[in-house]
Amino acid sequence: MISALAVTGYRSLRDVRLGLGALNVVTGANGSGKSSLYRALRLLADAAQGRVVASLAAEGGMGSAQWAGPKVLSRAMKRGDVPVQGQHGGGPVSLKLGFGGDDFGYAVDLGLPIVSASLFFRDPVIKAEAAWTGPRLKRSTAFARREGPGARLLSEGGAWRAVPSPLGPADSLMTHCADPRGAPELLDLRERMRAWxxxxxxxxxxxxxxxxxxxxxxxxxxxxxxxxxxxxxxxxxxxxxxxxxxxxxxxxxxxxxxxxxxxxxxxxxxxxxxxxxxxxxxxxxxxxxxxxxxxxxxxxxxxxAPLTVLNEPEASLHPDLIAPLARLIGAAAERAQVVVVSHAAALVEALDALPGARRFTLEKRLGETVVEGEAALGWAWPER
Incomplete structure (x- = not known):
């Protein structure tokens, strides 16, 4: 089960971290960032299929998908004392997606290539990647790392070995390094993500x-x-x-x-x-x-599935069907993890009343999606 989800620099999700349970309900007003959170989960799944770069391109490329505000919002900006200002992005382009689980975790950092004479200089590329055991990336928990074109895998004896061939800009650890002999944990993780x-x-x-x-x-x-x-x-x-x-x-x-x-x-x-x-x-x-x-x-x-994600399942349903749908979703969450994205108050309230349900209410402040009442969640990204 995914216990932590982290997204940085994707659309309105400047820096969002959620602690997930078996049944998760994401709600909020129109434009609060629900669809962005849903698409971020889909992009993570696409990483296991080797399609994350192509999927970003289909969304309009990094220029369209990345956070459009400043990298840092000062307290004065948040209070409204001064206008939002600063360099867009505030540094190298970076879009980060990751999750931690009871047993495995994965994160990817996407950016842009070094400017060259090629017309493809806007193509997103994978700058860093890591897979680890447990909920959080640490030096002691990582078993696969990608840094630029190079990748390293942890062997059974505890020694790191380099992957012989360099990875292309769009090549992922998931598709090019998962191996039943050399990297069985990575293969297991990939197949689980592909089953979402x-x-x-x-x-x-x-x-x-x-x-x-x-x-x-x-x-x-x-x-x-x-x-x-x-x-x-x-x-x-x-x-x-x-x-x-x-x-x-x-x-x-x-x-x-x-x-x-x-x-x-x-x-x-x-x-x-x-x-x-x-x-x-x-x-x-x-x-x-x-x-x-x-x-x-x-x-x-x-x-x-290890994870089932429903986006606005209440569409077209009569109000009398909301309660049966909530009971159906609750029963499914007893067998596997479920995430429901909805702005239907009746469904949200019915799901929120179920044992163990976690509700995340998204709000938009100065263009940034924030999660109401969500406590800080420890997290570490792979280094470039």
Whole structure:
């Protein structure tokens, strides 16, 4: 489980550090930085896929993604005694992402290359990287380090060995040094991060992928767009918790039941409701009903992700479905770690009332995202 999340220099997140638990609720007004925090988690996951540099480029590059204010805000600036001023960034461009866990931690520092004649001088590059055991990076806990083009790995005997080939500017320790023999801990960490799941684009419109029959195969994890809904629900029923599936549907739609039909290998979802003579096909379901079923399939996965992140799961849901959704999320958090990003007061309050839930309320002050009531969290970044 991730016990600490740290982000520096990313959009409005000048310096944010959170201590996470099993169930985490991130809320705040529009523009407070919720989406930035969500995207920062996605960028960390992209690092394990070797896509962090490409993902930053897709966001508009470092010039768009980096913190736009001064590196240091004085007390006078915060009080409003003097205007915000100073050099933008206040030093070398740096965007840092990291997390610490019960057993492993990882951090990456991204910047810009030394200016040259190349037209690609705005491409983000990896300046420093580290992986370690435990919640915090220390000299005694690191087992993999990257400094510029060079990388070092800790061997079984406790001696550091250099990686023979230099790493390219966009090459990550995760993709180029993870090895079952030479770096099994790094490989384990990478695979865990690759198993993180993000759900922020579960389409429910008329042309949504979930509304079309799909070839059915065992699906322990719902796709990010929900296209394999029928197969995911049937997988829960056959090798997961069928009772929990039926209970989640009953909780939201009393008297209703969901089934999956097979027509020449194509799976489709049917929902039987009281008073109807036939089940409704998935193409006939309302957007709110379909979204709830998608969340059921995601959260009742028979192979829970180490981390599941839901971005505004309440979208399209009727107020009567908020309480069943909160109970569904709470049950999922008993099996694995969950982060929910939402500005729906009813859902936030329902989740906040669950045992062990941690609530993070984001605010914007002088363009900077701050976390209300969050205590200082010790943290160390890898050195360039």
């Amino acid at each position: 799941r993000f759900y922020d684009h579960l389409r429910t419109d008329r042309d949504a992928p979930a509304r079309r029959p799909q070839v059915g195969t065992y699906t322990p994890a719902l796709a990010s767009d929900g296209a394999d809904l029928a197969a995911a629900l049937q997988t829960v029923r056959e090798i997961g918790d069928a009772f929990a599936l039926d209970a989640a549907v009953e909780d939201a739609f009393p008297g209703a039941a969901v089934s999956v039909t097979d027509r020449d290998g194509l799976f489709d979802v049917g929902m039987r409701q009281p008073g109807l003579l036939r089940p409704l096909g998935v193409a006939e379901l309302s957007e709110g009903t379909l979204r709830y079923l998608l969340l059921v399939a995601a959260l009742l996965s028979p192979r829970p």
